[in-house]
Amino acid sequence: MKSIGILGVGQAGGNIAEIAATMGFQAALINTNQRDGAVNARVEKKYFVPGYSGAGQDRSIGVRAVNENYREIIDFVQKSFKNIRLLLVAFSTDGGTGSGMSPLLIDLLIDQLPGIHIGAIPVLPDRNVLAGNRINAAECMEELSKITGLSSVFLVDNDQLRKLNPQSSKHQIYLSSNRQVMESINHVLQVTKKSSFYGNFDETDLMNILNTRGVTVIASTAITDAKTTADVASKIQQSWATSIFCPVESAGVIRAGLIYEGPEPIAKLINIPSIFERVGEPLELFEGTYISESDPTVTTILAGLSFPSHRLHGLEETLEKNKERLQSLVNKEHTQNYESKVSWASGLKAKTPHKSTESVFSKLNKYQK
Ligand SMILES: Nc1nc2c(ncn2[C@@H]2O[C@H](COP(=O)(O)OP(=O)(O)OP(=O)(O)O)[C@@H](O)[C@H]2O)c(=O)[nH]1
Numbered sequence: 001m002k003s004i005g006i007l008g009v010g011q012a013g014g015n016i017a018e019i020a021a022t023m024g025f026q027a028a029l030i031n032t033n034q035r036d037g038a039v040n041a042r043v044e045k046k047y048f049v050p051g052y053s054g055a056g057q058d059r060s061i062g063v064r065a066v067n068e069n070y071r072e073i074i075d076f077v078q079k080s081f082k083n084i085r086l087l088l089v090a091f092s093t094d095g096g097t098g099s100g101m102s103p104l105l106i107d108l109l110i111d112q113l114p115g116i117h118i119g120a121i122p123v124l125p126d127r128n129v130l131a132g133n134r135i136n137a138a139e140c141m142e143e144l145s146k147i148t149g150l151s152s153v154f155l156v157d158n159d160q161l162r163k164l165n166p167q168s169s170k171h172q173i174y175l176s177s178n179r180q181v182m183e184s185i186n187h188v189l190q191v192t193k194k195s196s197f198y199g200n201f202d203e204t205d206l207m208n209i210l211n212t213r214g215v216t217v218i219a220s221t222a223i224t225d226a227k228t229t230a231d232v233a234s235k236i237q238q239s240w241a242t243s244i245f246c247p248v249e250s251a252g253v254i255r256a257g258l259i260y261e262g263p264e265p266i267a268k269l270i271n272i273p274s275i276f277e278r279v280g281e282p283l284e285l286f287e288g289t290y291i292s293e294s295d296p297t298v299t300t301i302l303a304g305l306s307f308p309s310h311r312l313h314g315l316e317e318t319l320e321k322n323k324e325r326l327q328s329l330v331n332k333e334h335t336q337n338y339e340s341k342v343s344w345a346s347g348l349k350a351k352t353p354h355k356s357t358e359s360v361f362s363k364l365n366k367y368q369k
């Protein structure tokens with residue numbers, strides 16, 4: 001039984017929970033729209049907030065859904081997961097349901113699920129989304145970043161794939177990012193089940209890292225062609241920039257994991273100071289070395305990173321740039337009207353004759369001889 005559970009909220013969250021379920025994670029989903037959640041057939045445990053049919057990108061509807069039903073929702077979550085150590089709540093930040101419900105729900109779950117750490121898998125939108133989505137994402141991230149008892153935040157960035165594949169359909173981007181995020185979490189969890197002569201990375205090590213408050217990145221890279229310690233360090237640093245998560249922006253890793261899988265001779269090219277040169281050495285490092293004949297691969301987990309303000313400001317930038325246009329759009333909504341120049345002409349239209357109704361009796365009387 002895996003010790004990490006995945007709770008999806010809203011459409012994107014449900015899709016991530018679906019992939020998680022196929023990988024053997026305990027998974028559940030919550031939605032305000034039954035039809036959206038119904039497509040995630042692999043997730044058995046589902047809660048649909050009664051009386052709603054989606055939030056239509058309105059975060060306040062998501063917040064209201066939690067306010068009105070928090071007892072049932074908490075009860076549903078408690079019943080859906082057994083013997084997990086970490087619950088990750090997955091949701092998109094730019095819709096209404098997941099973005100509105102999740103920060104409040106996470107804050108409640110932190111107190112209501114004693115003994116279980118709560119983390120998050122928020123999804124940031126790609127570059128093509130419009131103002132309304134950007135406003136939602138900014139609000140959601142601000143709320144999330146203020147939750148004090150929160151563990152790892154795996155900040156999935158749809159733009160990481162959009163950058164590489166400008167021509168891909170939304171569907172391809174979503175599917176691929178959902179798969180990549182769950183594969184990376186699954187991979188580090190599976191490593192904890194392996195044993196090694198040279199240094200084990202066990203589940204307690206992993207939980208120590210993942211329970212760290214802040215942004216967490218998991219990245220893997222093959223180091224097959226590396227000849228020097230500098231080659232290895234640069235490959236690893238590159239993997240932090242190209243993973244499915246928001247790229248690492250600034251120094252300040254608090255806890256980290258470093259897992260090597262591959263042939264023995266290459267393991268000696270791993271040099272901790274040069275790997276962490278750019279992001280600063282962490283407070284604690286948990287290492288695992290698994291010798292095999294497979295392609296040499298290094299997986300790193302960086303936890304306790306700051307929220308990526310550069311990326312988030314980029315998301316807000318187009319709002320700032322278009323401030324006046326956007327404000328005038330909103331003002332227009334309730335003030336606009338159309339004034340016809342031919343209103344005089346309505347007098348020309350045929351009038352329906354005024355039909356006065358008489359009582360049956362008065363008609364009967366009229367014909368009385
Ligand atoms: N990575 C990923 N992103 C997704 C997926 N589905 C939707 N998104 C992202 O989520 C945004 C839409 O949010 P949804 O999750 O559909 O919204 P919701 O939480 O269901 O809220 P409402 O539909 O407004 O009630 C899109 O702009 C995408 O950024 C998915 O399966 N994977």
Ligand SMILES: [Mg+2]
Nearest residue numbers: 011033036054
């Ligand atoms: Mg939806």
